Amino acid sequence: MFVGKGGAGKTTLAVKAALDHARSGRRALVVSFDQAHSVAEVLGMHSRRADMAEVVTIEQGLDVLELDTLALVVARYTTLAHILAMSGTGHEHGLRLGGVDPAEIVGAPGVQELLGLHRIIELVDENRWDTVFVDLPPTADSVRTLQLPDLVCGYLERLWPRHDRIVAGTGTDPRLTVVVAMVESVFASADSVRELVFDRARTSATIVLTPERVGIAEARRTMSAAALTGLPVDTVMVNKVLPMLNSASVGLVGVHPAVFWFEGWRSAQQEVLREVEAMAEGMSLVVVEQSAHEPVGLPGLGSLAARVGATRVHESTGANEPAVAHESGTGLESIYTMTMVLPLVDPTTLTLGRVEDDVIIGADGIRRRVRLASVLRRCIVVGADFEDATLVVRFTPDPAVWPA
Secondary structure, three states, rough: OOOOOOHHOOEEEHHHHHHHHHHHHOEEEEEEEEOOOOHHHHHOOHHHHHHHHEEEEEEEEEOEEEHHHHHHHHHHHHHHHHHHOOOOOOOOOOHHHOOHHHHHHHHHOOOHHHHHHHHHHHHHOOOOOOEEEEEEEEHHHHHHHHHHHHHHHHHHHHHHHHHHHHHHHHOOOHHHHHHHHHHHHHHHHHHHHHHHOOOOOOOOOOOEEEOHHHHHHHHHHHHHHHHHOOOOOOEEEEEEEOOOHHHHHHHHHHOOOHHHHHHHHHHHHHHHHEEEEEHHOOOEEEEEEEEOOOOOHHHHHHHHHHHHHEEEOOOOOOOOOOEEEEOOOHHOEEEEEEEEEEOOOOOOEEEEEEEEEEEEEOOOEEEEEEEOOOOHHHHEEEEEEEEOOEEEEEEOOOOOOOOO
């Protein structure tokens, strides 16, 4: 998965990575999830964009798909409306379920993105490609999109708990049975998305940025969000880095003001690169130099190979799941801890709250709802510390529910 600013050449780098993959003898699929940017345009095939709504082979081993999430919504809910219309029995119960219009569903928050993610799962499960490269929307939208399975299922469960759905689905109204089946399908889809997206053995994310202060600030927040949510980031790509001028080119233009302008920009970029290298510790770092011409089409994409810098590979990090431990004491005097490593988090943005059996952790504009371990559900929070990128939340037994 490629995450980054839309203007950082994220789509170009995703297609380039897939092209290299295909030319090494493996099969690759590029899926464009970014509605604002087109794989067809990167390939110089704008006139064929409509054709790419289905999987299209560009060259041997390389397939592309322009994912139309709106079309997925219309198709799914048109089918649902037909089923509901056919299941009418005259028992309206004050609600015309058979009159559901797909257009009323299209605007529901998260529906398009969730169906799009599930479509990617279906493509992966076909096992036709060695690797599926997903070009996600710009950073903020990507993070929200990847949080949708938990968000949608969390709200559905609170609005219509599973035991209530089971009762409704086994009643005498066949239309309710259809609706319950649809909701259960949403849960199943969300589970499959979660299972794949956060599986470090099968999925990795690449952060794309440009060597600028604004770019590194956004990348830092993105990597903070990835650590909080558990998204497996393993590569950072810095795009559009100005190359070093050779002595011949410098001699040609002499001390022209353009040389000072160029060298000033390059010096600033190199300073940012040093910060990126420190930020990307534990990940692969790839540097892509700015080309003299826009890399459009297969020849242009192929020429990017000479401008890809060396990859510095560090030890891979593990999954960021909370660790629970007994710290001290016995019985009602016990102290338990829940620990999470949150690198790159801005401590001034860190928030902590509890709702029933969940702890809600927020940082850098992102929140994650963490289900507490069974022992902690019978405890109350007594304090929290954040030091050396590590969050430690302390609990003590609640006398009202702790077993004697």
